[in-house]
Amino acid sequence: MGEGREGRTPRVLVVDDDPAIVGLVGALVEGEGLGFVGVGSGEEALAAVTDGPVDLVVLDVMMPGMDGFETCRLLRSREPDLPVIFLSAKDDETSQVVGLTIGGDDYVAKPFRPRELVARIRARLRRSEGSSHGLRVGPLALDPVAHRASLLDVPLNLTPTEFRLLQELMAADGDPVPVGDLFRRVWDAEPDASSRNTVMVHIRRLRAKLERVDASRGYVQTVWGVGYRVSGDGR
Structure with missing residues (x-):
């Protein structure tokens, strides 16, 4: 192991x-x-x-x-x-x-x-x-080695799953990531009847933590019929 x-x-x-x-x-x-x-x-x-x-x-x-x-x-x-x-x-x-x-x-x-x-x-x-590659999307920064994420230089207190979810979204470079792909990558399992709900709950928690730092913009966005994406400018 x-x-x-x-x-x-x-x-x-x-x-x-x-x-x-x-x-x-x-x-x-x-x-x-x-x-x-x-x-x-x-x-x-x-x-x-x-x-x-x-x-x-x-x-x-x-x-x-x-x-x-x-x-x-x-x-x-x-x-x-x-x-x-x-x-x-x-x-x-x-x-x-x-x-x-x-x-x-x-x-x-x-x-x-x-x-x-x-x-x-x-x-x-x-x-x-985690992996060894740091990511930055606008004011969002993520360091997998140190397991740190921040928005506007304010640390985000993320759980391991929230951290991994943000990492996958940031790595997509603004492209939407389908829900099924997010579940496969973050949970390392094939999607089932409850996987969409699982992803949705964690996205909601991630958004709430981002909004505590900056509620004026939506950094994690829903792309209807596809999945989710991260936007550096919140638009």
Whole structure:
């Protein structure tokens, strides 16, 4: 799988109140040559992230005490660059939208296909590493190596998926990128029934963060019937 940011094996934190799920996902993770730590609650997850390096979190939603959504909110406030994949029996559209809106990078429904989950974990870890090419579109700047993005020289606090989404749009040099292509490149998977909604939620979050810096212009634009594009002048 390669090495983490500090030249070490990437470490995956699995959070679920069902020990069988923790054990199964842990075995899949270790089978990929990754580090693994498993906990049974949101409180333990926050402690684990504080205690040692974690490169990705696989997070259950329905847990006693602090649920997965609240855990994700707190993780985001402490570790904004940490990828989070929700793994939940709540597979309705509303739960998926909530999970993605509060900061989740991906949402996988239980029962899950082991190979699919492994592929999504690998994709998230690859995406968090980024590429080496810096990008600039008008007042928007993105540095994949330092994992920094800014608008009008104001830093943008982006999640890994938001960062990757902006990177793909900026790399298109003003051309519209189809929704299906965005999903393939950012989520490293083939589009399905929920992929359009997934992209839309993350675009909405990305726009909101850009508007906090400059609400006068729309830098991420919808090209109806095609997809999305980035405009350097907001027009």
